[in-house]
Amino acid sequence: VIHNFNAGPSILPREVFEEASQAVLNFNNTGLSILELGHRTKTFQAVMDEAIALMKELMHLDGDHEVMFLHGGASTQFFQVPMNLLNDNDLSAYTDTGVWATKAIKEAKMFGHVEIVASSKDKNYTFLPKDFTVPKTARYLHITTNNTIYGTQWQDLDPFYNAGVPVVADMSSDILSRKVDFNKFDLIYAGAQKNAGAAGVTIVIVNKNQLGKVQRQIPAMLDYRNHIANGSMLNTPPVFATYVSLLTLRWLKNAGGVHEIEKINNRKAALLYQTIDSLPVFRGTVARED
Numbered sequence: 001v002i003h004n005f006n007a008g009p010s011i012l013p014r015e016v017f018e019e020a021s022q023a024v025l026n027f028n029n030t031g032l033s034i035l036e037l038g039h040r041t042k043t044f045q046a047v048m049d050e051a052i053a054l055m056k057e058l059m060h061l062d063g064d065h066e067v068m069f070l071h072g073g074a075s076t077q078f079f080q081v082p083m084n085l086l087n088d089n090d091l092s093a094y095t096d097t098g099v100w101a102t103k104a105i106k107e108a109k110m111f112g113h114v115e116i117v118a119s120s121k122d123k124n125y126t127f128l129p130k131d132f133t134v135p136k137t138a139r140y141l142h143i144t145t146n147n148t149i150y151g152t153q154w155q156d157l158d159p160f161y162n163a164g165v166p167v168v169a170d171m172s173s174d175i176l177s178r179k180v181d182f183n184k185f186d187l188i189y190a191g192a193q194k195n196a197g198a199a200g201v202t203i204v205i206v207n208k209n210q211l212g213k214v215q216r217q218i219p220a221m222l223d224y225r226n227h228i229a230n231g232s233m234l235n236t237p238p239v240f241a242t243y244v245s246l247l248t249l250r251w252l253k254n255a256g257g258v259h260e261i262e263k264i265n266n267r268k269a270a271l272l273y274q275t276i277d278s279l280p281v282f283r284g285t286v287a288r289e290d
């Protein structure tokens with residue numbers, strides 16, 4: 001047995017890659033491989049439509065929230081978010097809680113003002129700083145829900161639901177893994193390779209009411225409004241990676257959705273952390289509550 005504990009690309013359900021490999025040979029009995037299927041065909045349109053619809057269903061999204069399947073990884077969202085939401089003179093608020101948060105902060109500074117409202121940098125990111133205030137003038141507050149490399153995860157999201165400003169979340173390594181009131185977020189992004197498929201596609205969910213408020217010119221491929229208007233088909237989408245995400249979302253729905261997967265994940269996490277804590281050769285490095 002080979003164990004793969006990588007955060008991403010990570011383990012996929014067996015059904016997913018079996019079906020994906022069949023689609024490489026002959027997609028849905030079309031006689032074509034999914035790798036040679038035109039993205040403007042009805043066949044692929046159905047894949048994209050179902051992927052977007054399933055994402056909305058599994059996350060219980062309301063009518064204001066749009067789902068996009070984009071290129072560029074979560075790392076592109078580090079700058080695409082401020083480019084679309086932050087004017088040069090606007091203020092944004094960021095929590096500095098690890099490697100990915102730090103990268104997001106660096107990129108945001110190119111597009112507007114950034115105030116770091118909380119940081120655990122001086123303690124090597126071993127805990128999550130919970131005592132912070134967000135300026136009411138901030139265009140948005142950015143958080144990283146799960147700090148993949150340091151291993152901390154915000155357990156209580158209530159403070160963000162009640163932040164009083166729009167909340168943007170990098171959920172790359174915990175999207176769809178636990179119950180979250182996704183509608184409370186104005187923007188969510190995640191590279192699919194951690195929790196929702198294979199590398200090559202990035203899932204972005206945005207409250208469309210937050211768009212169209214910046215003055216700067218935005219290149220067509222980086223303007224969320226274009227991707228929404230074109231149903232994630234502004235240019236050639238990541239066809240195969242989107243299909244793998246669709247299969248993963250179908251699998252999740254079959255497994256009972258987010259509600260059920262959260263129970264399974266809690267059991268797996270308990271087993272892992274209990275094992276680490278019970279063996280003297282290992283030492284947990286972050287605050288237990290985080």
Ligand SMILES: *Cc1c(COP(=O)(O)O)cnc(C)c1O
Binds near residue numbers: 194
């Ligand atoms: C992996 C990861 C990223 C980077 O994702 P890419 O898709 O490789 O750009 C960003 N944020 C978090 C929280 C991650 O875990």
